[in-house]
Amino acid sequence: MSEKQPYVTIDIQNEVGYIEFFHPAHNSLPGDVLAKLAQTITDAGTNDAIKVVVLKSGGDRTFCAGASFEELININDAATGKVFFSGFANVINAMRKCPKFIIGRIQGKTVGGGVGLAAATDYCMASKFAAIKLSELNIGIGPFVVGPAIERKMGLSAMSQIAIDANTFYPAEWAKQKGLFTQVYENTEELDGAVKTTAEHLCTYNIEAMLEMKKVFWQGTDHWDALLAERAATSGKLVLSDFTKEKLKTYK
Template sequence: MEAYVHSNTENHIATIEFFHPEQNSLPGNILAQLAQAITDAGNNPEVKVIILKSGGDRTFCAGASFRELIAIDDPAKGKVFFSGFANVINAMRKCPKFIIGRIQGKTVGGGVGIAAATDYCFAAKFAAIKLSELNVGIGPFVVSPAIERKMGVSAMSQIAIDANTFYEAEWARGKGLFAQVYEDIEEMDNAVAAFAQHLCTYNPEAMTEMKKIFWKGTDDWDHLLAERAAISGRLVLSAFTKKTLEKFK
């Protein structure tokens, strides 16, 4: 199957699904489509709630596309690539609708940042998380503000430093990333659908005002995440990172 971003609206619920055959990794064009789909759903008066999910039943998101990381050959291109994750997170932050995350499997790097930027997140027990960026000589600079906001500095720094370890879904739930963890994907999907339908019975204006309050203090993220993208764009060209990425060619 080819990579895609699909959006469908039914009964006031917009479901946005992304997919990439390489474990739902996210190249720049898919990140751009994802950010636009979130913005469009947020601006659609027919939409009251958004569900964000990925295709397949294994990995939710493997993070950045290694093919594109390897191809980066100057800091400007590096900043543009990492800004793709920044744009998705900022689109989620600015979206006036609640975004429900549906995390069916393992989540790495930028995928953890996307999960953290949802407003309410469901997970299956298979949804272990890892911030692996330090392994290749960079760090989770772009996504760490969203993760820190949701899980706190202590939990974020723990998984950022311990870059080889997958942390189980129940650990992530205890730190606030996931609201609920389910034994299987079917049970999780039923819960996501019921929750989204129930949210549609609430006053949309009240939910929009609540979201503003939840994200208070993040107005500088357009600038902040661009700065963080520049750091990653510089480090991806370091001798250490280039040597490490050679192993993945």
């Protein structure tokens, strides 16, 4: 697969569906890639050839740099803003509703929406290069859409810490201590070996038992369709502020 063009692919091996996304801008995801990712996750949930899903990204050192900056700069009205910020909401909801366990494979740094994707997996494995950051406050918005997923996995204390400290990358080991990552590996090769072993072992379990466990894990989140839409609207309004418009100019 060329690493110059954005893509979302799914590769089924030994009953594991490996969903991979890529964008040349540090895996920052525009709306069309997010929409395809959400649909691919939904389709994997109904594909009888797949028992377990792995979510991964292309490239070496960045899992996901969040939402597309190019699209963010071009938002000029609240409705467009809501649609833009709904991109990650739709992926998180697709992951939440997927009837199969989703394993996260986080090989490198992850920012903003990417932290939300990691938090929405059911079992998340990382390399030591997988530092995390919530940078939204820097540009006058906040991690509103991804906040519920991060808070659910790491707790309000950890989520609020990284949301307020918006300039700092927190190391993978810290994220493990806070419950985001299950294990942290020395390099990508070790990570990939462990992901493969874990996913294929899960395929030997009763798929109905895993479905019932997934329901338990996500109990109390049935309102997230509405909640994340509200959060997207909040971000969509804030991105129109003079503060954010001026901040974005400095990044152009």
